[in-house]
Amino acid sequence: MEAKSDMQAVQMPWVEKYRPEKLEDLVAQDDIVASITSLIDSGNLPHLLLYGPPGTGKTSTIVAAAKRMYGSTKAYNSMTLELNASDARGIDVVRNEIKEFAGTQQLFLKGIKLIILDEADAMTSDAQFALRRIMEKYSKNCRFCLICNYVSKIIPALQSRCTRFRFSPLASNQIQGRLEHVAMNEHCPTTPDGIQAILRLSGGDMRRVLNLLQATAMSHHDRPVDETAVYLTSGAPLPNDIDRILEWLMNHDFAAAFRDIHYLCTTKGYALTDVLQDLTDKILCLDMDSVPLGLLLDGMSAVEHRLALGTDERIQLASLVGVFVQTRQSLQVL
Ligand SMILES: Nc1ncnc2c1ncn2[C@@H]1O[C@H](COP(=O)(O)OP(=O)(O)OP(=O)(O)O)[C@@H](O)[C@H]1O
Ligand SMILES: [Mg+2]
Incomplete structure (x- = not known):
C-alpha cells in the first residue's frame, strides 16, 4: 500500500x-x-x-x-x-x-x-x-x-x-518566471534555448508548458532540458529540420525533394501537418514577392485542408512538393 x-x-x-x-x-x-x-x-x-x-x-x-x-x-x-x-x-x-x-x-x-x-x-x-x-x-x-x-x-x-x-493566452514573459520556478523546485536543469523552445511550443497554454517540461525532464534524465530534448519529446519538427526542408523545396527537383523530405519525416516521426504549420510561419517571414507567396500559401492551404480530412500523408507530401515546383516553374514563365 x-x-x-x-x-x-x-x-x-x-x-x-x-x-x-x-x-x-x-x-x-x-x-x-x-x-x-x-x-x-x-x-x-x-x-x-x-x-x-x-x-x-x-x-x-x-x-x-x-x-x-x-x-x-x-x-x-x-x-x-x-x-x-x-x-x-x-x-x-x-x-x-x-x-x-x-x-x-x-x-x-x-x-x-x-x-x-x-x-x-x-x-x-x-x-x-x-x-x-x-x-x-x-x-x-x-x-x-x-x-x-x-x-x-x-x-x-x-x-x-x-x-x-x-482569459487571454499567457504572454511568454509571464510564463517564463513560473516555468523557471517549477524547474528549479524540481531540480531540473534547463538551458536558455530549452526554455525558449517550451515557450514557443506552448502557445500561451500554461498546462502545456508544465506538461512539456515534465515529459522532457522525465524522458531525458541524462541531459538538461535543452532545445533538442524539448522538440524530441513534443514530436514537433526541429527548427533546423524545417530550414532544411524549405531549402530542398526551394532548390531541388521534384524527385530529390520528395525523397529527402519523406526520409526525414519518417525517420524523425514528424507529422506533415506540423511541418506545414512551421513552413508557413517561415515563408511568411521571408521577403517574398506577393505572386509566388500567394501561389505557395494557396497550394499549402489546400494540402492542409486535405490532411485535416484524413488523407494519405505520402500523397499529400508529393502534392506539397508539387506546389513548390509548380510555383518555381510559373515564375520562370512569367
Ligand atoms: N494563470 C496561471 N498561473 C499559474 N498557473 C497556471 C495559470 N493558468 C494555468 N496554470 C497552470 O495550468 C494548469 C491548468 O490550468 P487550469 O485548469 O486553470 O486551466 P483552464 O483555463 O481551466 O483550462 P481548460 O480550458 O483546458 O479547462 C494549472 O494546474 C496550473 O498549474
Ligand atoms: Mg478548466
Missing part, C-alpha cells in the same frame, strides 16, 4: 502539483483576479462566466476564489458543487444535483453557495435553456460560475445573467 502511495507521489503531474492555491498565485490575469477578489470581499459575487483558451487559469481561478470565500477545506467542500456540464447525463441529473445541493441547509455554515459548471460550452442548447430557469430559481442562496473555451457557444440569455471574464 505504501509503495503505491510513494509511486503516486513521484508521478504526480506537475500541473496539479503547481496549481495555484490562492488567487494571488495566478500569473497574469491580474485584472480578473483583482475584480473577482473585490467582488468576493464586498460580498457581492454575481454569477460568473469565465471563458478563454485552455490552460490559462479558468478552473484554477474559481477554485482559488472558492477557497478564499469559504476559508477551510471543510467549508469549501460543503459549500461548493463542481459539475462537469459536458457530462452526457443530461440536464435532468444536473438539475437534481443542483436542487439537492441548493436545498440542503448547512448547520454551522451561512452564506452563498457556489455551483461551478465547467465545460459549459458542451451543453446542448436545450440544457442551457433549462439552466436559465434553474439559475433564477436558486439565485437567492447560490451563485453559478460557468466555465468554457468558446463563449459563442453559450446562449445569449445565459451570458446576460453572468458577469463575463475573458
